[in-house]
Amino acid sequence: MRMKKIYILTLALAALxxxxxxxxxxxxxxxPKGVNNAVFKLDAPLEAINGSANGITGKIRFDxxxxxxxxxxxxxxxxxxHVPNPMMKEHLQSPAWLDVAKFPxxxxxxxxxxxxxxxxxxxxxxxxxxxTIRGIAKEITVPVKFTYLKDKLGSRVxxxxxDLLVVRAAFPIKRSDYGINPKAPEDKVSDAIELVLSIxxxxxx
Amino acid sequence: xxxxxxxxxxxxxLGGGTYWAALGAHRGWTQTSVAVKQIDDVTxxxxxxxxxxxxxxxxxxxxxxxxAGVVAASSFLIPAKIAKSP
Numbered sequence: 178m179r180m181k182k183i184y185i186l187t188l189a190l191a192a193l194x195x196x197x198x199x200x201x202x203x204x205x206x207x208x209p210k211g212v213n214n215a216v217f218k219l220d221a222p223l224e225a226i227n228g229s230a231n232g233i234t235g236k237i238r239f240d241x242x243x244x245x246x247x248x249x250x251x252x253x254x255x256x257x258x259h260v261p262n263p264m265m266k267e268h269l270q271s272p273a274w275l276d277v278a279k280f281p282x283x284x285x286x287x288x289x290x291x292x293x294x295x296x297x298x299x300x301x302x303x304x305x306x307x308x309t310i311r312g313i314a315k316e317i318t319v320p321v322k323f324t325y326l327k328d329k330l331g332s333r334v335x336x337x338x339x340d341l342l343v344v345r346a347a348f349p350i351k352r353s354d355y356g357i358n359p360k361a362p363e364d365k366v367s368d369a370i371e372l373v374l375s376i377x378x379x380x381x382x
Numbered sequence: 383x384x385x386x387x388x389x390x391x392x393x394x395x396l397g398g399g400t401y402w403a404a405l406g407a408h409r410g411w412t413q414t415s416v417a418v419k420q421i422d423d424v425t426x427x428x429x430x431x432x433x434x435x436x437x438x439x440x441x442x443x444x445x446x447x448x449x450a451g452v453v454a455a456s457s458f459l460i461p462a463k464i465a466k467s468p
Contacts, residue, residue, distance in 0.1 A: 212422045212429030225410070229417070229430045259432060261413035262439075326425070333424040343425045377425040 201240035204342040204378030206233055206251060209334060213376040215253055219352075221367040226265070230283075232257025233376055237287075239342050241325050244300035245293030251344075251376070253283040273358045276311060284309045288316070298325045304346075310355040321346045330379050339381035346374040384457045391454035398446025402438045412439040 206213060213233040219226040232254030239247050255277040260266050270277040285308045293302035300323045307314045322345045330339035352368050353359050402408075415432040422429055 210422065210429070211431070212420070212425070212427050214427075214430050216430070231430070259415070261415050261417065261432070261437070262411040263414050265411060324425075329424055333422070341425060343427060375427045377422070377427055 201238050201243075201246070202340060202342075202380040204237045204239055204249075204340075204380045206235045206237065206344075206376050206378040208233065208377065214374075216373040216375075217258070218371040218373075219367040219369070220371075222364050224365050226260060226366065228258060228260035228266075228269075230254070230258045235378075237342060237344065237378055239323065239325065239380075241327070241340075244295050244323060244325070245290055245302060247290055247302070247304065247323065248287055250284065250286045251374070255281050255283055273360075275357065280311045282309075285319075298327070299323070300325070308350065310350075311357060313355045315350075315354055317348070317350065319346050319348045330381060333377075334379065337379070337381050339379055341377055341379055343377045344374065346372075348372055384460050384462070387453055387457035387460070391450045391457070394446060394450040394453060398443060398450070402443045402446070405436070405438055408437050408439045410439050412442045413437040 211231060214229050214231045215233065216227070216229045230253050233251065234254075235249060235251035237247060237249030237251070239249075255275050256270065258266075258269060258275065258277075260269060268274055272279070285306055287304050287306040289305045290302050291305070293300055302321055302323070303318050304321045305316065305318045308317050309315075324343040324345075326341040326343065328338070329341045330337050333341065348371075350370050350372060352361075352366070352370055358366070414434065414436055416435045416437060417430050418433050420429045420431060421427070
């Protein structure tokens with residue numbers, strides 16, 4: 178009887194040790210498949226502008242055992258922003274608008290996370306962080322959905338073992354907050370910009 | 383000559399309009415690329431790639447109408463043939 182108790186205690190301790198030593202994973206968002214994208218939509222009364230960016234990099238530290246403790250930084254290469262009209266794209270990248278030559282990166286860096294709820298492999302949370310566009314940093318809170326896909330890296334990138342983290346977020350920002358051509362008339366270029374981020378990161382083993 | 387210019391103007395107008403309508407009657411600006419969505423089976427993400435394709439917009443249609451108008455108007459600048467006296 179005494180031996181049985183010791184055995185159970187040893188097993189419980191071993192399990193606890195394993196849980197407590199499970200380290201958070203670092204997910205790299207440089208996507209070899211080129212699927213990661215950020216979509217932007219401006220819907221003004223006279224004109225709608227839709228485009229996307231795919232030059233996305235960055236790292237997120239995610240602990241599958243404590244999904245509510247996410248930290249990280251996502252970077253979008255300003256030059257990768259694309260709209261289907263070539264003249265509009267030229268304007269978008271020019272000094273009056275995004276000035277991609279002077280400000281080559283759009284950066285979101287998380288600072289805190291709250292209201293995290295996990296169901297199965299999906300965690301929803303409100304992430305507060307700093308969004309920097311044209312060198313202007315503003316603190317914003319973004320609703321984010323994280324989907325942790327254990328051992329799924331091999332299904333996406335052959336010969337690699339590891340996990341995937343899918344991050345989805347949709348949130349509005351204001352063009353005027355970041356000094357993106359504030360003189361542009363709002364009936365043609367909306368002040369409100371709807372951003373939709375759809376990205377996946379990999380944590381190889 | 384006057385008639386020929388008017389026929390050219392009409393051809394430009396009809397040709398431009400037909401070309402614009404045939405390529406989708408796009409009511410925005412002219413595009414030189416088109417977004418194509420691709421679903422990633424593993425992550426379920428919808429990736430976006432751009433395929434090079436010319437899609438004439440309302441600006442193209444406007445330019446065609448303007449050009450046809452200029453050609454038609456120029457026909458009025460050509461003096462009418464003076465009828466030869468018998």
